[in-house]
Amino acid sequence: MTAAAVLRVATQLVDGIQEGLARRGFDDVRPVHGFAFARISGTQATTADLAAHLGITKQAAAQLVDHLLQRGYLTREADPRDGRAKLLVLTERGRACTTAAEQAANDVVQRWKQQLSPQRFAEMRDGLNQIAVPGRLRPAW
Numbered sequence: 001m002t003a004a005a006v007l008r009v010a011t012q013l014v015d016g017i018q019e020g021l022a023r024r025g026f027d028d029v030r031p032v033h034g035f036a037f038a039r040i041s042g043t044q045a046t047t048a049d050l051a052a053h054l055g056i057t058k059q060a061a062a063q064l065v066d067h068l069l070q071r072g073y074l075t076r077e078a079d080p081r082d083g084r085a086k087l088l089v090l091t092e093r094g095r096a097c098t099t100a101a102e103q104a105a106n107d108v109v110q111r112w113k114q115q116l117s118p119q120r121f122a123e124m125r126d127g128l129n130q131i132a133v134p135g136r137l138r139p140a141w
Contacts, residue, residue, distance in 0.1 A: 013108050020104020026097045028071050031139065036064060037073075037098050038137045040088045046079065050088065053138055073097060 014031050021029060032054065039045050039053040051061035065088060068074040073094035079085035090098065113121050 013105065016108035016111075017101050017104045020107055021097065021100055024100040024104070026100055029068075029073070029097060032064065033068060033073070034098075034101055035137060035139050036068070037090065037094060037101075040074070041090055041095075041098060044079070044081075045088050046085045047088065048085075053136060055138065068094070 017034065018031065021027070035054060036050055039050055045053070047061050047065050048058055050065065051058045054061065054064075056064075065074065069076070071093075072091055075089050075091055076086040077089050079087045112124075116124065
């Protein structure tokens, strides 16, 4: 296995998710939004938390949040821990987009499953699960 092959497979997954989202009516989100949704849906998050998670500036995170707010994917709610902070919360549309992304990812994996024998697919799945480091899901930029 080469690093280039792993990167190509990752690209296939990301591209497949994007195509699946567009087919399901979510053509105004990009891969970075999915990483944002993963952080926001996991635990309470502010724009500053999102910036730290994504490895971007607070200003860039604020622009990303504004994009998602304008399109109805997020709302801001008062943070009971800090009166100055606002928590980011997925709306019904945001949760629907997350579900659509999961379905699109499963579609890609099913295509891979059809390309390999059951044994080879199980070996690939088990190998990836063995070497994947647990932790946050974020872009690698």
